[in-house]
Amino acid sequence: MLSRRSLLISGGSIAACAGLAYDLWPDLHKYDDELARQRKVLASDAGLREFIRYATLAANGHNAQPWKFRVAEDKIIILPDLTRRTEVVDPDDHHLFVSLGCATENLLIAAQTFGRPGETHVPDDSHTIVEIALESGVEQKAPLYDAIPFRQSTRSAFDGRQAPTADLELLKSAAQEDGVSVLLFTDPRHLEAILELVVEGNSTQMNDPAFIAELRHWLRFSPEQAMASKDGLFAACSGNPTVPGWLGDLAFSLVFKEKAENDKYRDHVRSSAGIAVFIGDEEEPKHWIKVGRSFQRFALQATALGIRNAHINQPIEVPTVRNDFANWLGVAKTRPDLVVRFGYAPPLPMSMRRSVDQVII
Ligand SMILES: Cc1cc2nc3c(=O)[nH]c(=O)nc-3n(C[C@H](O)[C@H](O)[C@H](O)COP(=O)(O)O)c2cc1C
Known part of the structure; x- marks a missing residue:
C-alpha cells in the first residue's frame, strides 16, 4: 500500500501541509468498518x-x-x-x-x-x-x-451539469412543508448574485477569530481523530487531504485563508446545477424544526436522484448579510433559514456518528 501513496501538497507551497488522499490512508479499513x-x-x-x-x-x-x-x-x-x-x-x-x-x-x-x-x-x-x-x-x-x-453533504466542486426539470419538481415536492417556502434558483445570474453574498459572509467569518476557533474545535484531521470523537468535520468529508492530528493545526493555519476559501466557493457555486433556499414563516424554534424536516426530505430526494448537495449558509449566518439576502429574495420581513447548492459529483467519504x-x- 505504501508504494501507492501519493502525497498531496495543499497549496503547493509548504511541505508541512503534506497530506494523504483519504483512500490511501493506512488502516483505513477501520474507519470504513465503523x-x-x-x-x-x-x-x-x-x-x-x-x-x-x-x-x-x-x-x-x-x-x-x-x-x-x-x-x-x-x-x-x-x-x-x-x-x-x-x-x-x-x-x-x-x-x-x-x-x-x-x-x-x-x-x-x-x-x-x-x-x-x-x-x-x-x-x-x-x-x-x-x-x-x-x-x-x-x-x-x-x-x-x-x-x-x-445521504451526505458533498462539499466538492460539482460537474456543472444541469438538473432535469422533472427532478427539480421532485425536489420541490419532497421539501413541501406547511410553514416553509423553498425557492429553487437555476439561472446563472441568480447564482452569481447569491455567490456574492456567500463571499461577503465568508470574508466576515474568516476575519472573526471566534468563528475560526469554534470551527477548529470541530475539525478532525485524520480518521483516528474522527473515530475517537465520532463527531465533527473530518477533512476527507470536505474533500480535503487527510493529515495526522498533530499536523492538523499547522496545516489548518497555513492553508485556511480568506482568498483561497472565497475562490473555492466561487468554484463550488459556478459548478452547481442550482441553489435551494429554505424560508420558515416565523423566526422561532418550531419553524426551524419544520425547516429541518423540509431540508432533510429535500436532501434524501436529491440522494435518491443521484443529486448531491452542500450548504453554503454564510448569507444566513452573518446577520448584516442576512438582511441584504432577505431583501434580495423579496422576503424582508422573514428570515431565510438555509442556503444549499445542488448538482452532480462523485461521493465523498461519509461522516461519523x-x-x-x-x-x-
Ligand atoms: C442547520 C445546518 C447548517 C449547516 N451549515 C453548514 C455550512 O454552513 N457549511 C457546510 O459545509 N455544511 C453545513 N451543514 C452540513 C453539516 O456540516 C453536515 O450535515 C454534518 O457535518 C454531517 O455530515 P453529513 O451531512 O455528510 O452527514 C449544515 C447542516 C445543517 C443541518
Missing part, C-alpha cells in the same frame, strides 16, 4: 433504538449532533443537547433546532417503513423538544427510506 456498522441497513425486526440510529444519520450543523433521545412507551422524544451548541456561528440555536428537525424526519421515515407511523408534537414552551408518538400501522416503505444511509448509547437518555 461507517458500515453505523450505517447498516435496518434489520426486519428493527425497533425504537434502531429508528434512533437512523435519526442520527441526519444532517446537522458542524456534525455536533446536538440531540438527545428519550424513549417512553410508544413515544420517542428528541431533545436539544445544549452542551453541543455552536454558539459563535449559531448564537440563537437556529441551526441546532434545524438539526433536530432533520433527525425527526429520518426517524419518522424509518418508523413508518416498519409499520410505526408517527405523529409529531412540539409543545408550546420555552424548552423546545419534539415528541413523536408512534402508532401501530401497516409496514409500508417510505419513498425516501432507502436514501437515509447514503456517535452511538445510540451515547445519545439516549
Whole structure:
C-alpha cells in the first residue's frame, strides 16, 4: 500500500501541509468498518433504538449532533443537547433546532417503513423538544427510506451539469412543508448574485477569530481523530487531504485563508446545477424544526436522484448579510433559514456518528 501513496501538497507551497488522499490512508479499513456498522441497513425486526440510529444519520450543523433521545412507551422524544451548541456561528440555536428537525424526519421515515407511523408534537414552551408518538400501522416503505444511509453533504466542486426539470419538481415536492417556502434558483445570474453574498459572509467569518476557533474545535484531521470523537468535520468529508492530528493545526493555519476559501466557493457555486433556499414563516424554534424536516426530505430526494448537495449558509449566518439576502429574495420581513447548492459529483467519504448509547437518555 505504501508504494501507492501519493502525497498531496495543499497549496503547493509548504511541505508541512503534506497530506494523504483519504483512500490511501493506512488502516483505513477501520474507519470504513465503523461507517458500515453505523450505517447498516435496518434489520426486519428493527425497533425504537434502531429508528434512533437512523435519526442520527441526519444532517446537522458542524456534525455536533446536538440531540438527545428519550424513549417512553410508544413515544420517542428528541431533545436539544445544549452542551453541543455552536454558539459563535449559531448564537440563537437556529441551526441546532434545524438539526433536530432533520433527525425527526429520518426517524419518522424509518418508523413508518416498519409499520410505526408517527405523529409529531412540539409543545408550546420555552424548552423546545419534539415528541413523536408512534402508532401501530401497516409496514409500508417510505419513498425516501432507502436514501437515509447514503445521504451526505458533498462539499466538492460539482460537474456543472444541469438538473432535469422533472427532478427539480421532485425536489420541490419532497421539501413541501406547511410553514416553509423553498425557492429553487437555476439561472446563472441568480447564482452569481447569491455567490456574492456567500463571499461577503465568508470574508466576515474568516476575519472573526471566534468563528475560526469554534470551527477548529470541530475539525478532525485524520480518521483516528474522527473515530475517537465520532463527531465533527473530518477533512476527507470536505474533500480535503487527510493529515495526522498533530499536523492538523499547522496545516489548518497555513492553508485556511480568506482568498483561497472565497475562490473555492466561487468554484463550488459556478459548478452547481442550482441553489435551494429554505424560508420558515416565523423566526422561532418550531419553524426551524419544520425547516429541518423540509431540508432533510429535500436532501434524501436529491440522494435518491443521484443529486448531491452542500450548504453554503454564510448569507444566513452573518446577520448584516442576512438582511441584504432577505431583501434580495423579496422576503424582508422573514428570515431565510438555509442556503444549499445542488448538482452532480462523485461521493465523498461519509461522516461519523456517535452511538445510540451515547445519545439516549
Ligand atoms: C442547520 C445546518 C447548517 C449547516 N451549515 C453548514 C455550512 O454552513 N457549511 C457546510 O459545509 N455544511 C453545513 N451543514 C452540513 C453539516 O456540516 C453536515 O450535515 C454534518 O457535518 C454531517 O455530515 P453529513 O451531512 O455528510 O452527514 C449544515 C447542516 C445543517 C443541518
